[in-house]
Amino acid sequence: xxxxxxxxxxxxxxxxxxxxxxxxxxxxxxxxxxxxxxxxxxxxxxxxxxxxxxxxxxxxxxxxxxxxxxxxxxxxxxxxxxxxxxxxxxxxxxxxxxxxxxxxxxxxxxxxxxxxx
Numbered sequence: 181x182x183x184x185x186x187x188x189x190x191x192x193x194x195x196x197x198x199x200x201x202x203x204x205x206x207x208x209x210x211x212x213x214x215x216x217x218x219x220x221x222x223x224x225x226x227x228x229x230x231x232x233x234x235x236x237x238x239x240x241x242x243x244x245x246x247x248x249x250x251x252x253x254x255x256x257x258x259x260x261x262x263x264x265x266x267x268x269x270x271x272x273x274x275x276x277x278x279x280x281x282x283x284x285x286x287x288x289x290x291x292x293x294x295x296x297x
Contacts, residue, residue: 183211185273188241191215191230193223224249231256 183190196202196216204226205216217226224246231240231253241259243266244250250260261269 181277182270182273185277189213193217193226195223197221228252228256231258 190211191213193215194217196205196218197220199219202216202219204218204221207214215226217223224244227242227244227249231242234240235257239259241261242249242253243261243263244253245263253260
């Protein structure tokens with residue numbers, strides 16, 4: 181819902197740096213791109229590299245509350261969102277979606293016709 185309402189792509193990055201022989205792995209889960217980093221690569225390092233390689237071609241926002249990571253991300257030209265701000269935005273978007281659904285239920289064709297009579 182968040183992704184659709186905001187018109188963005190969501191990528192979640194997990195550390196797999198301690199998993200021996202693990203390659204970088206990408207897959208989709210409910211339209212969210214999930215990344216597991218390769219062996220010896222942290223999620224922070226992957227995000228930094230991704231940001232540096234892609235910030236000029238696309239609008240990137242990174243959610244992190246890590247102070248050093250925030251400096252690096254800003255230096256790459258990306259927008260920064262704290263983890264708490266992202267959580268609040270996801271909740272607000274969910275409430276807005278629920279409100280739209282409730283509103284559309286109340287304004288169904290049957291309700292409109294009934295009110296016209």
